[in-house]
Amino acid sequence: MLDAAYSTISQNLLVHNVGNMTEEQRQAMISLGVEKAQFIADNYLEGKQAKDFMEAMTTIAKFAVNGKKNDNGTVSYAIEKDPLVHAPDDYIHIDDLVKEAFPEKWQSFKDKIVAATEKQDKDALVEAFKEYNQLVKSIYTNQPNLVQDKIKDYGNWQETIKNTEVSKHFSQLDKTSLSNFMEDIKTTNAWLSNEFLVKDLKNFQRYLTRNH
Structure with a gap:
């Protein structure tokens, strides 16, 4: 389950190069x-654990929606910032902000992710994501001076993220079983290439079934 969650983030949400995708x-x-994350929540998690997991994944998806793709297909997932006169690019990653504000807690988060992955501990994974979300929220709530140093128009950015809606290209898919879910994805798809979808679903299925 952990690998399925990580692959969903890296292959569907925070993809750093999307090639010639429109x-x-x-x-x-x-x-x-987001639908894959919901399948994991519905079938492998329960109650508050599922809720916390989906809150984290939805937040990640909102950052992904606001990503900016350049002509080379590279996508930057960031918050607008200004002034940073000598910054190497136009954006700053959320991770950089957390790392600067809470260096020790940031390292602790990274260590917990590694440990959870090695132990296949889904409870620890959800808890780590929950703690990460709290760090992000804490920056904007308790350290506005840090944010203001990096972001000229933080208020607009915050409102943008709050109001961001993930598209409904895929929605209300049959999640009663993995086979039904995958078949519904294939039937619904009218946007993604067959090559991408075959590889994506193959990895998702492999990660969810290899320990069964």
Whole structure:
């Protein structure tokens, strides 16, 4: 389950290079990622654990939706910032902000992710994501001076993220079983290439079934 969650983030949400994908295809890919996350929550998690997991994945998806793709297909997932006169690019990653504000807690988060992966501990994974979300929220709530140093128009950015809607290219899919879910994805798809979808679903299935 852990690998399925990580692959969903890396292959559907925070993809750093999307090649020649159109923006609509990229948004469809993100929509598929949210549905895959919901499948994991519905079938492998329960109660508050499932709720916390989906809150974290939805937050990641919102950052993904607001990603900016350049002509080379590279996508930057960031918050607008200014002034940073000598910054190497136009964006700063959320991870960089957390790392600067809470260096020790940031390292602790990274260590917990590694440990959870090695132990296949889904409870620890959900808890780590929950703690990460709290760190992000804490920066904007308790350290506005840090944010203001990096972001000229933080208020607009915050409102943008709050109001961001993930597209419904894929929605209300049959999640009663993995086979039904995958078949429904194939039937619904009208945006992603067959090559991408075959590889994506193959990995998702492999990660969810290899220990069964």
